[in-house]
Amino acid sequence: MDTQHLRLFVEVARQGGFAAVARDADIDPSNVSRSIAALEDELGVRLFQRTTRKLSLTEAGALYLTKVAPLVDELEHARDEALAISRGATGTLRMTTSFSFGLQALTPRLPEFRALHPQLKVELLMTDANLDLVNDRIDLAVRLGSQFSGDAVVSKLMTTRYMVCASPGYLKQHGSPALPQDLAQHACLLLSLPAFRDAWHFKNARGEITDVPVQGDMVISNLLAHRQCAVQGLGPALLADWIAQEALAKGELVDLFPDHQVTATSFDTGVWLLYPSRNYLPLKVRVMMDFLKTHFSR
Known part of the structure; x- marks a missing residue:
């Protein structure tokens, strides 16, 4: 039995169509169709029900898939391991x-x-x-x-560690909050994720947690845009360290509460x-x- 027929059968079953499999394999969809037909002829059973709108496994095809897919995966793994030794x-x-x-x-x-x-x-x-x-x-x-x-x-x-950041220009114009609770007096930049729009949670060095309600008139869906708005002085923002560290190093942002852990969801x-x-x-x-x-x- 041609193992290429088996590989194509498994991929067609997983992706639900010939076109996507052909595109991934860089071959013509008719080649995929012929391969499946050849496999069906060899087995003597129909593996797929075909309509103009849908391709679905038959009962025999579904059973065959459960038996064949692990074998095909193992063949791929064996091939990868063999190639890895030399290449x-x-x-x-x-x-x-x-x-x-x-x-x-x-x-x-x-x-x-x-x-x-x-x-x-x-x-x-x-x-x-x-x-x-x-x-x-x-x-x-x-x-x-x-x-x-x-x-x-x-x-x-x-x-990851989250922090509340604002630009030096914003702090010069609006003042720097001394305590997390002071954020209630500021229009914060909010992420569109529900948990990030209502309250931010602060934990001090003694492990005491304070929930601070936040409000603002700008809700942003993209993290990079969120950081950019903070850099431009549009308000304090809750940012992860991996996205804030470059702006902090350049002095474009200031960590307002470096002695606190901050989160909108979990501290872990x-x-x-x-x-x-x-x-x-x-x-x-x-x-x-x-x-x-x-x-x-x-």
């Missing part, structure tokens, strides 16, 4: 992260990564939507937050690496994870 990391690493983190923290490091692994292609999907690791064929996801659900394997890349927040398989970690994923952990540990 290093190869293939295409499909990874995703948020637009702001990708632009601010990941893309500046890609030239060095490419120099280290010139035979590995990187497909970086920057989106604020949480893509499904399996259905969207994601090898590695970089996500921000405090907790995650699902079957993905999670590894912490770094801890970080950047996390997620990958779908608990049984096998491809070399292409491993080298990227090691590269990122080396850089962000600094």
Whole structure:
């Protein structure tokens, strides 16, 4: 049996159509269709129900998929391991992260990564939507937050710290709040996420937590735009350290409460690496994870 037919069958079943599989494999959709037809002829069963609008697995096709998909994955893993011995990391690493983190923290490091692994292609999907690791064929996801659900394997890349920042120009015009509670007298810059728009939580050195209601007339959805508005003097903003540190170093922003931990959700927040398989970690994923952990540990 032609293993290429099996690979295409699994991908068509996972993606629900010929066109997407053909595009990923850089072949004509008719070739995918012929491959599936050849597999059906060889097995003597129909694997897909085809209509003008929809392609779905038959009962026999669904059963066949459960048996064949792990075998195809193992063949791919064996191929990757064999190639890794002589060629290093190869293939295409499909990874995703948020637009702001990708632009601010990941893309500046890609030239060095490419120099280290010139035979590995990187497909970086920057989106604020949480893509499904399996259905969207994601090898590695970089996500921000405090907790995650699902079957993905999670590894912490770094801890994040939030701070309330404002520009020197804003503070000169409106005064600097002495206490977190003084923010009630300021029009703050708010993120469009619900938890970030109502109250910010402060923890002092003694571990005492103060909940401070916040209000403002500017609600922004993008983190980079959020920082830029703060730099331009439009108000205090709650920013993560990875997005604020450059502006702080340049003196464009001031950390208003350096002796406090601040959050809008949980004090235990970080950047996390997620990958779908608990049984096998491809070399292409491993080298990227090691590269990122080396850089962000600094």
